[in-house]
Amino acid sequence: MSFIRNPPHGLDGANTSGVVMLRLALVHHPSRAVAEEIVQDTWLAVIQGIDRFEGRASFKTWLFRILVNRAHTRAEREARDLTTQAISALPPGQRQVITLRDVEGWPSEHVCNVLEISETNQRVLLHRARSRVRAAAEHYFEGELS
Amino acid sequence: MTVTPADELTCREVVELVTAYLDDALPSDERGRVDAHLAGCEPCMEYLRQMRLTIGALGRLPEESISSDALSELRKAFRSSKP
Numbered sequence: 417m418s419f420i421r422n423p424p425h426g427l428d429g430a431n432t433s434g435v436v437m438l439r440l441a442l443v444h445h446p447s448r449a450v451a452e453e454i455v456q457d458t459w460l461a462v463i464q465g466i467d468r469f470e471g472r473a474s475f476k477t478w479l480f481r482i483l484v485n486r487a488h489t490r491a492e493r494e495a496r497d498l499t500t501q502a503i504s505a506l507p508p509g510q511r512q513v514i515t516l517r518d519v520e521g522w523p524s525e526h527v528c529n530v531l532e533i534s535e536t537n538q539r540v541l542l543h544r545a546r547s548r549v550r551a552a553a554e555h556y557f558e559g560e561l562s
Numbered sequence: 563m564t565v566t567p568a569d570e571l572t573c574r575e576v577v578e579l580v581t582a583y584l585d586d587a588l589p590s591d592e593r594g595r596v597d598a599h600l601a602g603c604e605p606c607m608e609y610l611r612q613m614r615l616t617i618g619a620l621g622r623l624p625e626e627s628i629s630s631d632a633l634s635e636l637r638k639a640f641r642s643s644k645p
Binding site (some may be wrong): 500514518519524539543550553554558 | 578580581582585587611612613615616617619620621622623
């Protein structure tokens with residue numbers, strides 16, 4: 417394959433790329449161990465999918481895009497799992513309020529009517545519930561751009 | 563309006579008010595005090611940012627991620643609320 421004999425621009429020094437890739441993975445995933453795994457998986461995906469590299473972008477751009485997609489997808493999935501777990505561990509009142517308000521997107525007055533609770537009580541329950549969910553997935557939010 | 567030290571909120575107070583703040587349920591003077599605190603407090607800004615991200619993540623949860631227990635509780639509550 418011509419790519420092997422004639423490496424595209426940007427594929428100089430796999431070591432430098434490795435450090436940069438790890439740093440890039442860490443931007444999207446909070447765990448170093450997982451970030452290292454993502455870098456490995458990315459190389460594997462690159463080797464398996466090299467036929468799909470069309471040379472329109474530089475090889476480095478293509479490589480980094482695969483890496484970022486993988487890191488982001490994995491972080492999203494893990495944050496979602498943690499969030500779901502955190503919700504199911506909540507006391508029933510908090511769980512009902514956060515599910516209706518934030519998962520289903522109901523306005524607070526509907527939630528108060530359905531659950532027959534005061535506005536203040538609803539907000540206290542929501543506040544506690546959100547605090548716990550945030551704490552459970554905190555590491556996933558630290559590096560994320562809002 | 564000048565903010566005197568007595569008006570200033572502590573970080574703990576801001577954290578307690580953040581849900582009401584996001585619901586836009588604070589009286590305007592109190593809202594102003596929260597804003598004044600946030601403007602000068604990086605950790606509280608970060609806390610607010612993470613709260614918004616949490617709410618955003620909750621809104622993107624797929625429906626099947628809600629446990630069936632929670633759903634049946636909600637259905638029960640919903641039914642009993644109907645006249």
